[in-house]
Amino acid sequence: xxxxxxxxxxxRRGFLFQSSEIYGGINGFWDYGPLGVELKRNVKEAWWRDMxxxxxxxxxxxxxxxxxxxxxxxxxxxxxxxxxxxxxxxxLFHDYMIDCRQSNKRYRHDQVLGRWVKxxxxxxxVTSMAGESVEDDLQQKALKLFRLRAKNVDELSWDxxxxxxxxxxxxxxxxxxxxxxxxTLTEPREFNLMYETHTGAMRDEKSKVFLRPETAQGIFVNxxxxxxxxxxxxxxxxxxxxxxxxxxxxxxxxxxRSREFEQMEIEFFCHPDSSADWYKxxxxxxxxxxxxxxxxxxxxxxxxxxxxxxxxxxxGTADIEYAFPFFAEGEYGELEGVAHRGDFDLRSHSxxxxxxxxxxxxxxxxxxGQPRWRxxxxxxxxxxxxxxxxxxxxxxxxxxxxxxxxLAFLCEAYxxxxxxxxxxxxxxxxxxxxxxxxxxxxxxxxxxxxKDGMPEVAKQIYRDLxxxxxxxxxxxxAIGRRYRRQDEAGTPYCITVDGQTLEDETVTIRDRDSLEQxxxxxxEVVVEIQGRLSQ
RNA sequence: GCGGGUGUAGCUCAAUGGUAGAGCGACAGCCUUCCAAGCUGACGACGAGGGUUCGAUUCCCUUCACCCGCUCCA
Numbered sequence: 001x002x003x004x005x006x007x008x009x010x011x012r013r014g015f016l017f018q019s020s021e022i023y024g025g026i027n028g029f030w031d032y033g034p035l036g037v038e039l040k041r042n043v044k045e046a047w048w049r050d051m052x053x054x055x056x057x058x059x060x061x062x063x064x065x066x067x068x069x070x071x072x073x074x075x076x077x078x079x080x081x082x083x084x085x086x087x088x089x090x091x092l093f094h095d096y097m098i099d100c101r102q103s104n105k106r107y108r109h110d111q112v113l114g115r116w117v118k119x120x121x122x123x124x125x126v127t128s129m130a131g132e133s134v135e136d137d138l139q140q141k142a143l144k145l146f147r148l149r150a151k152n153v154d155e156l157s158w159d160x161x162x163x164x165x166x167x168x169x170x171x172x173x174x175x176x177x178x179x180x181x182x183x184t185l186t187e188p189r190e191f192n193l194m195y196e197t198h199t200g201a202m203r204d205e206k207s208k209v210f211l212r213p214e215t216a217q218g219i220f221v222n223x224x225x226x227x228x229x230x231x232x233x234x235x236x237x238x239x240x241x242x243x244x245x246x247x248x249x250x251x252x253x254x255x256x257r258s259r260e261f262e263q264m265e266i267e268f269f270c271h272p273d274s275s276a277d278w279y280k281x282x283x284x285x286x287x288x289x290x291x292x293x294x295x296x297x298x299x300x301x302x303x304x305x306x307x308x309x310x311x312x313x314x315x316g317t318a319d320i321e322y323a324f325p326f327f328a329e330g331e332y333g334e335l336e337g338v339a340h341r342g343d344f345d346l347r348s349h350s351x352x353x354x355x356x357x358x359x360x361x362x363x364x365x366x367x368x369g370q371p372r373w374r375x376x377x378x379x380x381x382x383x384x385x386x387x388x389x390x391x392x393x394x395x396x397x398x399x400x401x402x403x404x405x406x407l408a409f410l411c412e413a414y415x416x417x418x419x420x421x422x423x424x425x426x427x428x429x430x431x432x433x434x435x436x437x438x439x440x441x442x443x444x445x446x447x448x449x450x451k452d453g454m455p456e457v458a459k460q461i462y463r464d465l466x467x468x469x470x471x472x473x474x475x476x477x478a479i480g481r482r483y484r485r486q487d488e489a490g491t492p493y494c495i496t497v498d499g500q501t502l503e504d505e506t507v508t509i510r511d512r513d514s515l516e517q518x519x520x521x522x523x524e525v526v527v528e529i530q531g532r533l534s535q
Numbered sequence: 536g537c538g539g540g541u542g543u544a545g546c547u548c549a550a551u552g553g554u555a556g557a558g559c560g561a562c563a564g565c566c567u568u569c570c571a572a573g574c575u576g577a578c579g580a581c582g583a584g585g586g587u588u589c590g591a592u593u594c595c596c597u598u599c600a601c602c603c604g605c606u607c608c609a
Contacts (some may be wrong), residue, residue, distance in 0.1 A: 007601095011545080012546055012560080021582095021600090024598090025599070026599090026600085027601090099606090106536065106537090246608090249608075250607060419570065419571095421570065422570065454568090477567095478567070478571075478572065478573095479568085480569070481571045487570090499568055500568095508569075510569085
């Protein structure tokens, strides 16, 4: 499937528009049109119903270690700035970046390592991104820079230890990691991946706040509130759907990487001893959610992170990925990450930001030995009244992208097949084979022709269906054209009033995918359609 | 942020330094008894801003957006 065709259809039929299009558009932002908003709402409502309101607290779910509860939350986009300092986003999202004018490569300022080297009266700071073999790499580069052979390595004299580029002020003596000559690096420039704004009318450093880059932290900081207000017992999950914002360096690939996007996140709190089992449960359950809604093909996969990719406090992370058409063959894009996060988040918000590189986890300290970012100081542990046990729960985090899921469902649904026209010639038909739960319009009602009392019967069927679902009525033009329009919108069923209706009070129902038609009594249409939609 | 490409009607495309054209779609009407049929009619565009020019959609500059490749992707 070519992506341009889907993008074109999305625009033409009102699924997706570029934001602020009449002003030339704005990079990284997208608007959902009349059909798109229904589709995305259906995705979110399916998630909310399947994860939260439809969840059975009393039964042990398939694959689950025991019963569990699910509740929802909806918190503010703007939170106390300390939330983002303790969560680690402030440090991670505030990078200084260096560009190389010669190689056109970009580096994190603090990640470029190098060492001063002299040969005669020439002096340079040679750099490398080589990681573990950095010293060898630096020597190679120094030899090359001074046009020396390996046997003349003695002519090099090193000045000081390997150090970060942050220790260097004058870049004119710096050899970039991929450069062939000195002084090709730009001055460090600040990259803010979190959007900033201000609270109150005063616009100064003290009033600075951030638009959240993820919804998860709102759940962590409300953990105690939820516990105190609900009589919930562990294990339970808190779910939230909401907008998040990241000032991505390169928004790309339609809505896949947007700067404003919507997340569907769960933080699931459990006892540390059962956390590995719960992780497996959520990983498999979330994967199944996508397959149940139609991403059943080979383009969807569950990828377990390699143990070497994991933080030591995590016993597992898996990505649910989809092979979007705009990726190269064999490449996948993340729809959802399911992560075992241990007690990292709750402890950080209690004790202060933990250093993820420590084991066991310790609070990250600044140069004065003080906590780098102070936590709330509140006790975020859980007390098990039955076993009289007190502990900090472990967290399983299934974090999904609502826009990415919506886009994946669209990509998967887009189909071109052949269908005959009224003369029997085969014509290309464009159809969105969306799962009925996700389809923006559930059914369309047509009179075969605009006379003989057919519109009146059809309008009544429309009115009968409307209280139950989104239905569309159309009496204009040829019947075939009306069917094709609904195919493009992904409407699963079309109901047609014809001449026979006037004799025996039956109508035809047409299936979008098979093009099959069958007759149903007029007063059984609602039950028939409802029954098929709930399958 | 870099390099390359592309911006003309809702969509797909055409032409032109001198009033911008088509197909499809959408709309109105006629006709139509099951898969984008036919006839008629009306609507509808040069991404934005500057410059050169008597005159710019066309040439130049800037900018914005999209696509491809790099980079980035906690």
